Amino acid sequence: MRFNKFGHDSSIKFDFVKKARYFFIFSIAITVLGIASLGIFGMHYGVDFRSGSSVDISVKKDMSGQKEAIEKYLADNDFGKPNLTVGSSRVTIRFDDVLDPAKEKELKAGFAENFDKDASAEVNTVDVEIAKELERNALIAMLVASIGIMLYVSIRFEWRFALAAIVSLVHDAFIVISVFSIFQLEVNLPFIVAVLTIIGYSINDTIVIFDRVRENLRFSKIKKPADLDDLVNASVGQTLVRSINTVLTVVVAAVCLLIFGSEAIKLFSLAILIGLVSGAYSSIFIASPLWLVLKKKQKPKTAVKTPAAS
Known part of the structure; x- marks a missing residue:
């Protein structure tokens, strides 16, 4: 077992920071495709959201x-x-x-x-009024969940972590919405439950990585930007196996529901499955590199000059 300067196993060698631009480009491309699909096709709403x-x-x-x-x-x-x-x-x-x-x-x-x-x-x-009310309440539920998560992360960590986490959550939710829009899959109340579940799962995975970043940041001496790059790479590498194992166990359950479940929950299972994969991807390749970008824009603290002795 090899240990790095942060005192943890460093057997996983992958430069997450250096490759981050490719993941950013991929995510932006998917987002643009999703926006185009929503603009052209919209969502295929089920009876829950229309009369x-x-x-x-x-x-x-x-x-x-x-x-x-x-x-x-x-x-x-x-x-x-x-x-x-x-x-x-x-x-x-x-x-x-x-x-x-x-x-x-x-x-x-x-x-x-x-x-x-x-x-x-x-x-x-x-009827029409109930459908509109359900749609409005679903949007409010997702908005309240996002605001609550942002406040929690801001209090526990700092605003840069919170902003990176929210971008990651929106990314995950939008990936699921985009897939359902592109393939015109039905959107109903179980779909909203799936999106809220994905948000909760994704933030849990992201918090684990952020906690390791904060721990390493506390005990490391950052002298140059390259040190921050090493810190993020080490932090993600230290939690990578845990993240993969966690998502695989839940994916197995979601796949079983998709294959063996009734017709009523197949789309719910599919949304969960897409969200799980997207959540693991964004926690590893989007959230931490985005925090790094924000952190590097932080103005360095200036030392207070003491007056020279006369």
Whole structure:
């Protein structure tokens, strides 16, 4: 085991600081692509954030190969072309318009007659005002979470750490939003829960690295900018194995949910999976190098001159 001047294992040799510009460029490119996608395509909001009806049908038989037949049935019976998700034991139909009681009854009876007589359906309806309120509350929740995290990091560390942490969090959340916008995946309340979970996970990983940076900063003698570079490289290297192991354990759980979970939580699992990878990436390659950029812009403290003895 080799130890560096900070007194910790230095077996991991990678210049995170020198390569930081490439990671910054990559993240900026993804951000620009996401902004372009949001401007052109927007988000594919589910029934939670727009008026309409969502019909969740639990079936006893495997329906995974019946999607085209269900679409034909809906079109032939004047139900239009709603968003349809078909799984082995669950069928979800999302209508842009609110279904009246007569249509609800017709849909339930028709599905039981044509596909599964033992099927049970649950209809959830959201009107325009509720949809707007949910969207507003979701944005407020994310804003409050970000402000709370920034205040916490500012108190525990300093404002440079806080700013770098918030940029990292926004980066992670925006990566998930961009992917859902580009591929037009449905955005609903579980998606908001996933984003808030990602924010909490990402800041935890970032705080671990920042804590090591602060510890090394406390016991080191910084005489030139290159010393700060070495400090950040050493700090990230010392926590890298821990960060990778942590994200891998959670990724395994998220992948299992994505593969074996029901249709209702697949998009939630996908958002969590994307956010976990993005969170680990930003904590290692974005947050600490960004703090270093801010730290190097700090004005050096000037020594107080004492008057010469006469």
